[in-house]
Amino acid sequence: MKVIVDMGLCDLHGLCVEAAPEVFEIGHDGVLRVLTETPQEDLRAKVDKAVRECPTGAITIHE
C-alpha cells in the first residue's frame, strides 16, 4: 500500500499520529510528515484507522 496525504486538506488534528505513529509525525515546525509512504502490511489496521479518523479526509491509501 502507498499512503498519500493531501497537504492542502491536512488540518493538523494529529489523530493519524495517534493511530499510526510509525507512519505519521508532526514535527516541532508544525508540519505533518509521512515517515514511510509504503508501510509494511502489518501496519494496515493502524493506517486504516488513521484514514477513518482524519477529520478532513486528507489521507488515502493506494494499493
Added chain:
Amino acid sequence: MTVRRITVVGASLAGLRAAETLRDRGFDGALTLIGDEPHRPYDRPPLSKQVLQGTWEPEQTFFRRKDGYDPLGLDMRLGVRAASVDLRARRVTLADDTHIDYDRLIIATGARVRTLPGIAPRPGLLTLRSLDDALALREALTRATRVAIVGAGFIGLEVAASCRARGVAVTAIESLPVPLAPIVGPTLGGLIAAMHRDHGVDLRTGVTVADVYGGSRVEGVALSDGSRVDADLVVVGIGVVPNTEWLDGSGLTLDDGIVCDASCEAAPGVYAAGDVARVANAWYGGSPRIEHWTNAVEQGVHAAKNALTGAQPGTSFSSVPYFWSDQYDRKIQFIGRARPHDEVVVVDGTLAERRLTALFRRGDRVVACLAVNQPQALIKYRRLLAGHASWDAALSGVASQ
C-alpha cells in the same frame, strides 16, 4: 445466531463509519443504511465555515462520491425517516410504512437543534445543523446586512466569524457572563470573546432573548435587559437534543439519549453511536452523551465491531473527548474534560498573542488541554490525558507510569 442482516439508522458520520467497519470486517450480508435527509452522508464541520463563507459547494462535504458507495454494497434508503422499532420482532418501520427486518441494529440518528421556547417559526429565523440549513442561511446572508445570533457557543461563534468574513454586521447574544465558560473556563472563554469583539462582533453577555419581533419576517430580537437588536436574520444556536422520539415505547432506555453499555449495546442486538448515544466511557466516567466529530467515528466503529462479534466479556470503551473550532485565523483545539473551577495554566505561548497551549488542573491531575494555533501540542497532551497523567508529569512532558 448468524448475523445476516444489519440495519444502520442514520446516514450520518457515525452511521457511515459503522457501515464501512462492518464491510471492512468481512460482513457480507444485507446492509441497510437509512437516512431522513435526501443527501448521502456529509460532513458537518465545514457547514458553518467553508459552506457558509461560500468557498465550498455541497459536493465537497460528501464523504463519498456517488460511485464511492458501490464497493460498500449498501441498500441505502435516503429521504425517509425511521418511525419505530419492534425489538422483539427485530423490525424497523419507516415513515413510508415499509419494514426492514434485522439481526443487528445500529442507531445513529444524531440530534437536532434546540429552538427558542415560545417563539413561532417565521422567515428570517434560522438554525444551522443540516446541509440544507447551511445553504438556506448562506442564501439569506447574500441579502442580509445585520444578523443577530442567539447563543455564543461554538456553532454560534463560528457562524459569527463566517458572517464577519462576509462583511455582515453581527450581534451575538449569550446568556452566560462569559461565552463557553462551562467548557473551557472563564479565562479562555474571555479570550475567545475578545477575539470576536476585535473582529467587530457586538457580543452581549448575561442577557437572554425575551422575544423575536417582526411580523411576516423577523426584524430583530428583544433582550431580557429591555434592549432591542434590529436584524434581518436571527440565527439560533442554543444546543441540540438527541433524536430518540421514534424510539419512545420501544423498550430502550432513553434518558437524554440512548443509554448503552461500554460495547455501545442498548439492548440485545441493538447498538447506538454518536450524538444520540450515551456510552459508558471509562476515561470520562459515567455514560456521557458527547456531540463531537471524533466521538461519532469512534463509536460508529466500536458499535459495528461489537455488533458482529456479540457481547464479549470485558469490552470497554475509553475515549478522551476531542473537538476543534475554526474562527477567523485561529484554530482552537480542546481535549479532555474541564470544569469551571479547574486551574488553567498557559504552558506555551501567551493569552495576548492568542497563540497558546493551556492545561487544566484538578487536584494533582491534568484533565484537559486547549490549544490555540498550536496543533503540535495536542499530540503530546492527548497521550498524557489518555493515560491519566499527573499534573507534574504533564508539566514535564513525561507520561506518567
